[in-house]
Every structure is written in structure tokens, then in C-alpha cells.
Amino acid sequence: MRLEPAMKDVLVIGAGIAGIQASLDMADAGFTVHLVEKEPTIGGHMAQTDKVFPTLDCSSCILTPKMVSVGQHPNIRLYTLSEVTKIDGRAGDFTVEILRHPRYVDESACTGCGACAEACVMKGRIKNAFDMGIGKRGAIYIAFPQAVPLKYAIDPETCLTLSRGKCKKGPPCKLACDADAINFEDTEKTLTVHVGAIVVATGYDPFDPRLKPEYGYGKYPEVLTALEVERLCSASGPTLGEIVVNGKKPSKVFFIHCVGSRDHTVDNLYCSRVCCMFTAKQAHLVKDKVPEAKVTVTYIDIRAFGKGYEEFYERVQSEGIIYRRGVISEVFKKGDKLYVRGEDTFLGETYEEEADMVVLAAGLVQRKGLEVIEALGVQKGDDRFFCGPSPLDPVETGIEGVYLAGCCAGPKDIPDTVVQASGAASRAMTILSREEAA
Amino acid sequence: MRIGVYVCHCGINIASVVDVAAVRDYAKTLPDVVLAKDYQYMCSDPGQEMVREDIGEHQLDRVVIAACSPRMHEATFRKVMEKGGINAYYFEEANIREQCSWVHSDREVATEKAKELVAAAVARVHLQESLQEKEASVIPAALIIGGGIAGLTAAKDMAEAGFKVTLLERKPYLGGHVAKWTDTFPNMAKASEFLTPLMELVKTHENVEVLTSGELVDLEGFVGNYQAKVSLSPRYVDETACTRCGKCLEVCPVEVPDEETWGLMERKAIVLPPPPHDPDTAFIDASSCRHFTEEGCNACVSACPEGAISLEAQSEERIIDTGVIIVATGYNLFDPARKPELNYEKLPTVITGPQLERLLDENGPTKGKLVLNGESPKRITFIHCVGSRDHTVGNLYCSRVCCMFTAKQAMMIKGRYPDMRIRVCYMDMRTFCRGCEEFYNAVQGMGIYYTRGMVSEIFPKEGKPVVRFEDTFLEEMMEEPSDWVVLAVGMEPPEGTESLQNLLKLSRSADGFFLEAHPKLRPVDTDTDGIFLAGCCQGPRDIADTVSSAHAAASRASIPLFAGKVAIAPIVAEVDTEVCAGCALCEQVCVYGALKLDEMSKKMTVNEAVCKGCGACSATCPSSAIKLRNFKNHQLLAQIDALCVKSAEISG
Ligand SMILES: Cc1cc2nc3c(=O)[nH]c(=O)nc-3n(C[C@H](O)[C@H](O)[C@H](O)COP(=O)(O)OP(=O)(O)OC[C@H]3O[C@@H](n4cnc5c(N)ncnc54)[C@H](O)[C@@H]3O)c2cc1C
Ligand SMILES: Cc1cc2nc3c(=O)[nH]c(=O)nc-3n(C[C@H](O)[C@H](O)[C@H](O)COP(=O)(O)OP(=O)(O)OC[C@H]3O[C@@H](n4cnc5c(N)ncnc54)[C@H](O)[C@@H]3O)c2cc1C
Ligand code: SF4
Ligand code: SF4
Numbered sequence A: 001m002r003l004e005p006a007m008k009d010v011l012v013i014g015a016g017i018a019g020i021q022a023s024l025d026m027a028d029a030g031f032t033v034h035l036v037e038k039e040p041t042i043g044g045h046m047a048q049t050d051k052v053f054p055t056l057d058c059s060s061c062i063l064t065p066k067m068v069s070v071g072q073h074p075n076i077r078l079y080t081l082s083e084v085t086k087i088d089g090r091a092g093d094f095t096v097e098i099l100r101h102p103r104y105v106d107e108s109a110c111t112g113c114g115a116c117a118e119a120c121v122m123k124g125r126i127k128n129a130f131d132m133g134i135g136k137r138g139a140i141y142i143a144f145p146q147a148v149p150l151k152y153a154i155d156p157e158t159c160l161t162l163s164r165g166k167c168k169k170g171p172p173c174k175l176a177c178d179a180d181a182i183n184f185e186d187t188e189k190t191l192t193v194h195v196g197a198i199v200v201a202t203g204y205d206p207f208d209p210r211l212k213p214e215y216g217y218g219k220y221p222e223v224l225t226a227l228e229v230e231r232l233c234s235a236s237g238p239t240l241g242e243i244v245v246n247g248k249k250p251s252k253v254f255f256i257h258c259v260g261s262r263d264h265t266v267d268n269l270y271c272s273r274v275c276c277m278f279t280a281k282q283a284h285l286v287k288d289k290v291p292e293a294k295v296t297v298t299y300i301d302i303r304a305f306g307k308g309y310e311e312f313y314e315r316v317q318s319e320g321i322i323y324r325r326g327v328i329s330e331v332f333k334k335g336d337k338l339y340v341r342g343e344d345t346f347l348g349e350t351y352e353e354e355a356d357m358v359v360l361a362a363g364l365v366q367r368k369g370l371e372v373i374e375a376l377g378v379q380k381g382d383d384r385f386f387c388g389p390s391p392l393d394p395v396e397t398g399i400e401g402v403y404l405a406g407c408c409a410g411p412k413d414i415p416d417t418v419v420q421a422s423g424a425a426s427r428a429m430t431i432l433s434r435e436e437a438a
Numbered sequence B: 001m002r003i004g005v006y007v008c009h010c011g012i013n014i015a016s017v018v019d020v021a022a023v024r025d026y027a028k029t030l031p032d033v034v035l036a037k038d039y040q041y042m043c044s045d046p047g048q049e050m051v052r053e054d055i056g057e058h059q060l061d062r063v064v065i066a067a068c069s070p071r072m073h074e075a076t077f078r079k080v081m082e083k084g085g086i087n088a089y090y091f092e093e094a095n096i097r098e099q100c101s102w103v104h105s106d107r108e109v110a111t112e113k114a115k116e117l118v119a120a121a122v123a124r125v126h127l128q129e130s131l132q133e134k135e136a137s138v139i140p141a142a143l144i145i146g147g148g149i150a151g152l153t154a155a156k157d158m159a160e161a162g163f164k165v166t167l168l169e170r171k172p173y174l175g176g177h178v179a180k181w182t183d184t185f186p187n188m189a190k191a192s193e194f195l196t197p198l199m200e201l202v203k204t205h206e207n208v209e210v211l212t213s214g215e216l217v218d219l220e221g222f223v224g225n226y227q228a229k230v231s232l233s234p235r236y237v238d239e240t241a242c243t244r245c246g247k248c249l250e251v252c253p254v255e256v257p258d259e260e261t262w263g264l265m266e267r268k269a270i271v272l273p274p275p276p277h278d279p280d281t282a283f284i285d286a287s288s289c290r291h292f293t294e295e296g297c298n299a300c301v302s303a304c305p306e307g308a309i310s311l312e313a314q315s316e317e318r319i320i321d322t323g324v325i326i327v328a329t330g331y332n333l334f335d336p337a338r339k340p341e342l343n344y345e346k347l348p349t350v351i352t353g354p355q356l357e358r359l360l361d362e363n364g365p366t367k368g369k370l371v372l373n374g375e376s377p378k379r380i381t382f383i384h385c386v387g388s389r390d391h392t393v394g395n396l397y398c399s400r401v402c403c404m405f406t407a408k409q410a411m412m413i414k415g416r417y418p419d420m421r422i423r424v425c426y427m428d429m430r431t432f433c434r435g436c437e438e439f440y441n442a443v444q445g446m447g448i449y450y451t452r453g454m455v456s457e458i459f460p461k462e463g464k465p466v467v468r469f470e471d472t473f474l475e476e477m478m479e480e481p482s483d484w485v486v487l488a489v490g491m492e493p494p495e496g497t498e499s500l501q502n503l504l505k506l507s508r509s510a511d512g513f514f515l516e517a518h519p520k521l522r523p524v525d526t527d528t529d530g531i532f533l534a535g536c537c538q539g540p541r542d543i544a545d546t547v548s549s550a551h552a553a554a555s556r557a558s559i560p561l562f563a564g565k566v567a568i569a570p571i572v573a574e575v576d577t578e579v580c581a582g583c584a585l586c587e588q589v590c591v592y593g594a595l596k597l598d599e600m601s602k603k604m605t606v607n608e609a610v611c612k613g614c615g616a617c618s619a620t621c622p623s624s625a626i627k628l629r630n631f632k633n634h635q636l637l638a639q640i641d642a643l644c645v646k647s648a649e650i651s652g
Helices: A017-028 A044-048 A059-072 A115-119 A160-164 A172-176 A226-233 A275-289 A309-317 A371-375 A414-432 B020-028 B045-057 B070-084 B097-101 B107-127 B149-160 B191-204 B247-251 B299-303 B353-360 B402-416 B436-444 B497-504 B543-563 B585-589 B616-620 B633-651
Strands: A009-013 A032-036 A076-079 A082-090 A093-100 A189-195 A197-200 A204-206 A223-225 A252-259 A294-299 A322-325 A328-334 A337-344 A349-355 A357-362 A364-366 A402-404 B003-008 B033-039 B062-067 B091-095 B134-137 B141-145 B164-168 B208-211 B214-222 B225-232 B316-322 B324-327 B350-352 B379-386 B421-426 B449-461 B464-471 B476-481 B484-489 B531-533 B565-568 B573-575 B595-598 B603-606 B626-628
Touching (some): A009 A017, A009 A189, A017 A032, A017 A044, A017 A076, A017 A414, A017 B543, A032 A082, A032 A093, A044 A059, A044 A226, A059 A076, A059 B070, A082 A371, A115 A172, A197 A414, A223 A226, A226 A275, A252 A275, A252 A349, A275 A294, A275 A309, A275 A357, A414 B149, A414 B543, B003 B020, B003 B045, B020 B033, B020 B062, B020 B107, B033 B045, B045 B062, B045 B070, B062 B070, B062 B107, B070 B091, B091 B097, B091 B107, B097 B107, B107 B633, B141 B149, B141 B543, B149 B191, B149 B324, B149 B543, B164 B214, B214 B497, B225 B324, B324 B497, B324 B543, B350 B353, B353 B402, B353 B484, B379 B464, B379 B476, B402 B421, B402 B436, B449 B476, B543 B565, B573 B603, B585 B616, B616 B626
Parallel strands (some): A009 A197, A032 A076, A197 A402, A223 A357, A252 A294, A252 A357, A294 A322, B003 B062, B062 B091, B141 B164, B164 B208, B324 B531, B350 B484, B421 B449
Antiparallel strands (some): A082 A093, A093 A189, A204 A364, A328 A337, A337 A349, B595 B603
């Protein structure tokens, strides 16, 4: 038997609120955390969210202090634009290979002033994924103003210098940068770290509603996803918080629950656990911003189960928002008008109603590109999210030293995500604090 | 003095309503302000870096940042002060977002108000004093209150992380509610498959001491250094000698309702807890034992072949030194007698979901058979949301598990009795947990009738219960004659919650469960440092979510223990012993117990580690002898004066 001290370092994959919370817990306890995030900034989906149910706190106001703490923590090594490419070993002694994609901007030199983005030839011409494509950015960009790290990055696909070898007479961004931070010669780098434990916190993707063509998403501009509505509602979002759909204020708004969830036809039998509540929140926000609009929510069951959620649902109902039980079978156009066709299971009748904004409460699905974690032996459930041997302990993977946090182990709201993230940290710390690993 | 003022745009959060440049220019005119700047996001890295550099370059010795609420970023900016080389408390944050731009729309008025707030902050920062954080050492141990699956899981993590754990359970055995459920959703695992190994691990772990029949009676100290007084009642039976032969039960003359079945069955005063409860050896319930209630009875003592019983045992008290405390006290079940229209007390075959769990248990009182008073049912009706989502009993919240335990029970019954007619009356199906929607689909496929409907009453007809409900699909009142009716009762805070609330200085949310420090981002922390929540004591949830939160509480609780020290915030009360007359009025208003009168000198003393800086004492002291650092009268008055002067300027 080999005896050696367990590594005091730990790897966290993904820096949404789950990865952030797990990292802060372990770093505060004195362990060194290697936090790997594939995007240029940390924050995940919570950063995209406008306000959070049921408190209606501004999401970024409560998130950014945590993001700042991650950025400043002496025990956290943050690798953005990075991926884990290989993991070997076992609890107490894993070897991890991290691939750092080029940012083309020197992180230590960039001051985040934004002069480059102002100068970029592509400014305002590229859809900003952070704004769900509603807002526009340039080829050199930050996803949002409170990004951590607040360092610009060049998107090699749209940058003229990188994709075509030439941009104007000399790249205007490089000329604009006083800090001389821009480096078109930047390359991929690989580094290796040794850790005692691993927390997987890779989160979720929203369900792609194009897989339900009957709702007309992608065909009718009035049909939006819930994440798009988050960006529309956000005061710092692309419309500065104004609800504008297809160029005008909506007056007849329909929300449709369970899009891509509880649905055999797309092989997602599971409930996404948060869409009932984020829809209640968005219905409230839309009604608040456009009081004269008629807002209707169509649902199968209302799953308002968390602390204060039932109360929030009652409040929303009292604000003149109409809840109609029954599924919407189709969104369609007659002439230039948009209609929804639904069945009201209370009244036992089908109806057609005009709508000028339709919001799809698209559910949560597992992300792609998680092969490294699967190779480690982490199992997936029928719902394709990660799981362990027992559904009664959602933190465990069955592999000692590897733990699950947040939505990568099934849909859940922010409090449940934060809980599971701390939970994963707890299990990881039992490994890190071992005197010896056999 | 050289003051720097920074005005934040907060993107457009502030800048769209407040004329940030005008506020900045105004700040330059204030006394001792040598520099004023505005910036997009002061909390961002470059924003902080700018302040840090300016402190050195411009020899600033005070800083004011006009931005969001100090609740958000005061800690961030204090760190910047330190990095810049000046005391963290030579800093003031003016809140021009929550208190200004978010609540006003008139740009001119909002800008003037922002100026006022900045002027006031500058006036105050002049008088701020340098304060130093102190550190206290930490006892590397945890006290966990409650030995259900939450407490057990937290105990396992803390012990495996290397800390001493005392697990305190008020019942004579561990296991909590889960030990009473036979098969558990969503995968129908038996409690003995996961609870028994967990109890074994915890009980035998070298770092854990389990105290059963114990309750917390007093608490002193502060995070890192708590002294908990617990009172331990005797079992009256030697745990190591009892062989569970049951001879004592045969002779015990007492018959009282059995808590294990919520009164469905009866028990003796000496009890053998059914496995998987641990320990499952006998114990005597002194409150019903005739030896204590009427004196004289000794029947069991002589009946025990092992001589394991002694009625002389005494209760004892112990002090436990601990760094942190995890509360894992679970829940109680709603008592359906509070809804008289359900006739739960009158109709013997109207039972609750938890009672049905005991009847379905193969090791339970009926060996898993559905029989009550010798009769088995052919038609069972389940009713959801009893005591939950119900204004009439004051419980607005959803109990989160009753949709699923009902589905589980319906499935088990249909499996054992395929001909049973089962109807379930529900409001919304909340099968949201992982694997649960799939479970519900499977149950629906078994020929169980799910009806969406509100139950208005249960009434007797020929001695059998009839359920009257409104079918919301058909919009008709329906009557369902039943042999048995099962009420899916919800969860409520357990008894003893109020006493723990007072001892631990915790708060409760409107639903009566313990309140977390922040509903989104600090879901297992409390407002009392060093005290954490695990499982249902914070709100209803299933086993998976309970286990998750127990791991989480263990993580949060181990942070100070790993760190080995806790920081003591310097914003605490301070006594001017020259002035203090020893009247002790302040001692009475301090809810944290931070103040004590020194008997020798007759002067008040402050325990800085316990003081929360609430300021109640300084507001009470008739001679202003006790002051709150950083919030001293002259500091606050300067701030108020500045506000008044500025408003007078505007209106005049
Ligand atoms: C429209 C909408 C509104 C919502 N509103 C609310 C609300 O109001 N209140 C509430 O409580 N909840 C809300 N939620 C739920 C909330 O979004 C989630 O609970 C939360 O974001 C989950 O956090 P996470 O960290 O698990 O996942 P994510 O936020 O998805 O974060 C995962 C992170 O991991 C990174 N990552 C992924 N794969 C890799 C990889 N291979 N390598 C490195 N990094 C990787 C991602 O880039 C991302 O940064 C809402 C959800 C939606 C869809
Ligand atoms: C009928 C029914 C069936 C269920 N079936 C399932 C299922 O199949 N699957 C599932 O996932 N969930 C199920 N649940 C939910 C499950 O019971 C809870 O999730 C779980 O019991 C919560 O564990 P806990 O430790 O938080 O609380 P508890 O189980 O209540 O344990 C709390 C413990 O603390 C002790 N205690 C209380 N106060 C004090 C005090 N002041 N001092 C010391 N000790 C104290 C109690 O004696 C108890 O031992 C069911 C619930 C019900 C009502
Ligand atoms: S949370 Fe509500 S909307 Fe979302 S899938 Fe579940 S039931 Fe449907
Ligand atoms: S879980 Fe289901 S039965 Fe229980 S209170 Fe909630 S909605 Fe009602």
C-alpha cells in the first residue's frame, strides 16, 4: 500500500453560481482551488438573469459580489477560456490537464478600458450570445460590463485580422490600446495541475424550442424563449429593460409552460423544476413594465414548491395575470396576425386567441462536450444529467473524490444549486483534509 | 486630510437617472476633497485598481464611494483600502442606487439627492476612526442537533473532515422520520439500505459521540467558542445488556397511544423501537411509566432476564465545548384534526399518509397488511395538500413531498393488491424532483385514478367515509364512497422550535421554519455566526434535498474550523468607563448577551466576539457612556448636519 499526503488542491469545472459557491467555500477553508471556465467570464446563467424569484432581487446585484470575491481570492486560480482535456488518477491524487484557449489579449496588461471595442471595425455587428443575440458586440468584446475577469477577448471567428489576415491598415483595436495588451500571435497553452478532488459544475443548456416546430420559434419573431425575455427585462440589457417585440410594445402576451419538459415527443420526461417559477416572475415583470398588456400563462400543473414560492404565485395571480390550465398545441399566423391554439381543461374547450408576444418556458437540458467527465466514469441518468449510484444523495458520483454541483446533476433553482455546491465542497474537503491517501 | 470621492455609474443603473458627472464636480467642492472621479463600475477590477493606485499617488487618507448599497460591496471596497495601504474603516459608501436612482425618476431631483448623500458621507468620513479586526481561536468541534438523516449526513462529513462531532438527538434513538418509511421514492430504496449503514458509520466513527434522549438547555459563547449545556434523560435500560427479547413488554401494565403510528396503535410504557431505528434496544418512557406516575410498579425490572432495567437512573447535564452548531431538527406532521370537515377523529378509517407508511411496512404493526380493526379496504381515496397550501389553517406553503409520497403509496398498494380501486384527489401534481415525473407517469399507467379536485368534506355513510370534492375538469361536485381515506398531511416546524430559536438567537420565516441568512445565496447559513441549518428544519423537502443541504451545512460549518480562527468585526460597542455609572440598562436591551456588569468595578464590559454592532445599547444609555464604533454620535450627527445644510441650500 502506498501512503502519501492527499493533495490540498482541488479542481472545479464550470464557474456558474454552482462552481463559484463551491470554490469560495473551499478557498475560504484554506484549500487552493483551480477553477476552469470555458467562457471568457465567470457567472454562468445567473449573470444573464434579470431579477430572481421569489424575492425579485436584482440577480447581478447579488451575484457580482461573489464574482468579485472569486477574482480577488488569494486561494483561487481562475482559468477562463479554458477546458479540462484529461484527468488521470484517483481520490487524493488526480492529474489534470487544462487547455487554455488564446484570448489574444494579455490578461495582465488589459485594463478593461474598452478603447479596443470602440475601435473595432466589427463593432455592433455581431450577435452577443450573452444577450441571447438580441444585443450586438464587436469582434473584441466583454460579455457584460461586470465580467470577471474584466479583460477583453477576441473572437477569432469574426475578427478580420485573425480570420482574414488583415484589418484596415493596421488593426484599429491594437492601435487604440494604450496598454499594448493585444497579441494576435497568442496561442493555446496546456498546463497540468495535481488535485485531491474534483467538483463538476458545468450547469445546463436551455432546451432548443426549434425541436417543437409547432410553436414557431425561429419562424415568428414574436415567439421568444424565456432566457431572451430575461435579457429584455434587464435594465442593463440590450433594450435597457424595455419590452419590445418585433419593434413594438406587446399588448397580448402568452406564456407557455413545459416547453421541452414533461414531453415524450422530445424524449424529455422530466420536469425542469424552475420554469413554473421563472414564468411567474417574468409574467410579473412584463405586467409591471407594460401594465395595459393582457398577460396569460398556460400551464399543466403549477409547481411552486420552494420557500415563499406558493406565496409569490398567489401574488402574481392577484396582479391581473390570467392563469389558464391546459396545453397550447400550436402557434400560427392567420394573415399578419399571430394566434395561439389551446385547450382549456377547466372549461373543457379549445380556443384560439391572438397574441403579439409568446414566451416559451424552455426547459433545461444537459450540456454537450462533457466527454472528459464521462471518461472519468461519471454516469448519466435517463434524463442525461449526471448522477450517482443513489438518487438520495445528489452530490455523490460513486467515484471517490468526484462530486456534483448544480444543474449538471439535474435542473434546479439558484438556492438548490448553491446548496448542492456547498454540499459538493463538503465531500471534496473530506478528501482534501485526509492525512494520507492510500 | 485628503479625501478621494468616486461616483459609480453602475452601468445605467445609476447613470440613467443621476447626472453622475454633476455629482462628481460637486464633490470636488467639498472640504478636503482633493480628487473626484466617476467610473462605469466601481466594483469591477479596474474600478478597484483605480482607487488603489490613487490612494498611493494622491496620498489619500479617506475615501468615499458613491455607488450601491453597502450591503453589496462595502466589504469589496474595504479590501481595496487595505490594499492601498490605509485603514479599511477610513471609508464611507454613499448609496446612490437603492436610495436614489432606483426609487426616483426625476433626473434633476435625483441628482440633487445624490449630491446630498455624497456631502453627508464626506462629512462623516472626516470623523471615521481607524479600527482593527481581531481574531479569536476556534474549537475544532461541531454540535449537531437532531439525529435524522440530515443530522447524520452532516455528522458524517464533519467527522470525516477530521473534526470532533457531538450528535444530539432528543428521542432515545437515531433515524428521524426516514426510519419510519418503508420504501422511499424515487427509487424505492429501503431505509435499511441507506439509513442503517449511515447510522453505523456515524456511531462507530472515532470522531463522533452520539447523545440520545438529550436536549439543549442553554448556550453561551460565540462562533468558534460555544459552550452548550445539554440535559440527558436516562433510558432506564442498559443498552449493552438488552437483547430485545420483549419479556418486559409482556408485563408492563400501561397502554397508551403509540407515537410511532401517530396513535393508530397502542404501546407499553417500556418500548422496543422498530428497526432501523438505532439503538433498537428497549427504553422506558418515564412520562407514562407507572413507576413514576403512580409509584410502586416494578414489573419489568424483575421480568428482564438480563437484569438490564434500572429505575434508579438519573438525568444528567453536560457542557459541550464546540466551535459551530448545525441545527437539523426536521419537522412535525400536520394534525388533520385541525380540519374538522375531514372527520379524521371521528372516522376510524380516515388515516394519514404517515400512518399508512407504518401499515405498509413489512416489519410494522400489521406486518405490511392493510388491515384496521380486522377489516381490509377495497376502495381507497387519497387526498393531497392536507394542511398545506391552505389559508384556513394558516399554512400557505407547499410541503413539497406529499404529492410524491402519495404516488409512492398508491403504487405500493396497487402492486400488492391489484384489484384495489384507488382515487387520488390533487390540486397540482408537484412531481418535480429528479426521477419523480417519470415515477408519476408510471403510477398513472397502473390504473390509478388521478382527479384534479378540491375536497370539501369527508362524511360518514353507513360507517364508511365518503369524500365530497369538486372535479375541476367536469366542474361538478362528486362523491366518492371509500373504505379508507388517506390524508397527505404536510409538514410543520417541530415542537421545541421556539425554544431553540431563543437559545440560538435564530429567526423564523413566515411559514414558521428557521430562516436562512439569504434566501438565494446563503440558504443554509443563519444570522447567528457559527450556526447552520440542515434538512427540513429550514423548510419541507425530500430526502435528496435534505441530504444535499446537510452536506452544505457541513461545508459552511467546517470553514471556520479549517481556518482555525474567526475574524471579530471591530464595529462593536465600546464603554467609556469614566462615564459609565453601572446602571446596567444596556445589559437588558442587548438581545445577544454581549454585555456584562463587572461586579468589582461596577462598570459595563463588552464581549466583542458576541456583540453584533446593533447599537441598541448606545441608544439606551442615559449618559452616552456606551458607544458603537464607527457609528458614534458625533460621526452620525456630522452626517445628518451635512444632509440638512445641503437640503437647506436647495430649498432656500
Ligand atoms: C430563463 C431562466 C430564468 C431563471 N430564473 C431563475 C430565478 O429567477 N431564480 C432562480 O432561483 N433560478 C432561476 N433560474 C435557474 C438558474 O439559472 C440556475 O439555477 C442556475 O443558473 C444554475 O447554475 P449552475 O452553476 O449550475 O449552471 P450554469 O449557470 O449553467 O453555469 C455553468 C457554468 O459552467 C461552464 N461550463 C459548462 N461546461 C463547461 C466545461 N466543459 N468546461 C468548463 N466550463 C464549463 C459554463 O460556461 C457556465 O459558466 C432560471 C433559469 C432560466 C432558464
Ligand atoms: C409520509 C411521508 C413519507 C415520506 N416518504 C419519503 C420518500 O419516500 N422519499 C423521500 O425522499 N422523502 C420522503 N419523505 C420526506 C422525508 O421524511 C424527509 O425528507 C426527511 O425525514 C427529512 O429529514 P430531517 O433529518 O430533516 O428531519 P427528521 O426526519 O424529522 O429528523 C429530525 C430529527 O431531529 C430530532 N429533533 C427534533 N427536535 C429536536 C431537538 N430540539 N433536539 C434534539 N433533537 C431533535 C427528531 O427527533 C428527529 O430524529 C416522506 C415524508 C412523509 C411525511
Ligand atoms: S417546472 Fe413547471 S413549467 Fe417547468 S417543466 Fe416543471 S411543471 Fe413544467
Ligand atoms: S407536494 Fe403536492 S400534495 Fe404536498 S402540499 Fe405540495 S402540491 Fe400539495
